[in-house]
Amino acid sequence: MEISPAQPWRTRISRYRLVGHKCKSCGRTHYPPQPVCPYCGSSELEEVQLPRRGTLISYTIVYSVPEQYRSHSPLVVARVRLDDGTVVDAPLTDIADPSSLKTGMRVEAVFRRIVEDGRYGIIVYGVKFRPVLGSV
């Protein structure tokens, strides 16, 4: 696979810092940020720094991974409800024992290397979540 540098660069702020959009009309937040509120259709949106902590809604341990992630297998991915209610999907990291995972666990966002593109040498960074220390 070839990752052009432009793609991860365009989305770096929202992906590195967990920046979403808050709708001034209906008050709901969404991530990733869209040009129009997906709930009410309003264009009156403002950037918002989302909370970096949340709870696990669900998680899964993936053994059948795409080809460029073969060295990452098994991948642990999760759906997280951030403390303001916004839902984010992300890989989990720093999991020594996957059987220790439980829905409802507290997790926190951390900056991590996501994938490396062998062809152009791009390293894509982003946010993963890890169990809040002391909660496992």
Add this chain to the structure above:
Amino acid sequence: MSRRVFVAGVGLTRVGRNYAKGLVDLAAEAARKAVEEPGLTPQALIVSNLLGQLLDKQSLLASKIASSLGLRYRYAVRVEAGQASGAHAVITGYTLVASGLYDSVLVVGVEKMTDYPSATVTASLSTTLDSEYQAMYGLTPASYAGLQMRYYMEKYGVSRDELSEWPVLMHANAAENPYAQFRRPITKESVAKSQVVADPIRVLDTSPVGDGAAAVVLAAEEALREAQPRGTDPVEIVGVAGASDAVATMLSELDRLPSVALAFRAALRRARVDSKEIGVAEIHDEYTITAMLVIEEMGYADRGKAAKLLAEGRFRPGDKPTLNPSGGLKARGHPVGATGVYQTAEVAMQLRGDFPGVKAGDTEVGVVVSSTPQAASTAVIVLRRT
């Protein structure tokens, strides 16, 4: 709208690994059978295919197939809506005939998945997720099904054993279907012991990778009168609807597929059919959990209860509705972009009475519910025996 639209011919290829046949070969095989039945030459071509641009490096697939099938100069386009491409292609063909633009349309769904290793195919299927925020992080459609399945099992107290009824039923149905990829019955034990794909999803919860093509000829009454049909009564498409949603339902709870409920209700309204009248349904069971959620969104089970109804013996051949007598995506197979056309052909054959496998009980009204694992796109087609 407008004119009545009929399914005048169907053609299927057996789903499986077919190294000797490419996209055009498979399309030609299905198309020939579909066109032979009514004996007319279609005026337009709609192709459904998901992975051709990625794996075969082939764009303009409809143009390529049209000129390969003796349909040079005809209106020809490809429809893509993820795993729901096929049913959306049928809807597109339907609108071309219903509007009066064309009297007959050939719809061909075709997919090649087996030329490449599964890790490559998985990466291609991940294009149905958000490329910047999900696929780039290594998320896959199977990992979403894993999130859905864990959430569902915990929220509703549904066991692995209860969910295993579905793949067992699909394999039992497919054993009679000459077009099915898998014709071997399986047991609940083998489902529970099969390899973990994305915990708790096991291999026997997932639809297989396979090549295949299916075709239907849609025609107005005028075209049918001029043709020399082979003797089976055409089946009418009486209602269609589609709905879209965000890729991977980041906007919904993990146990909800809102576009399925919306499209299903809209199609029934247009068809003037109540869900109780449906005798046979071919629904999107890309994963076991997908089937459970689709059944619940269609209103055939309360939330969290689909697996329990199945365990009690519901939805089997003879029940109303009979679900996936073809064996479904799980066992008939899922050549992704073609699947919705397979489902349309299968329901049409059930209503005509000549489906070569397991027969549904009541075959007056049938429905196709095609979607994607996270219901980012749903297409519903209601058919009625004439």
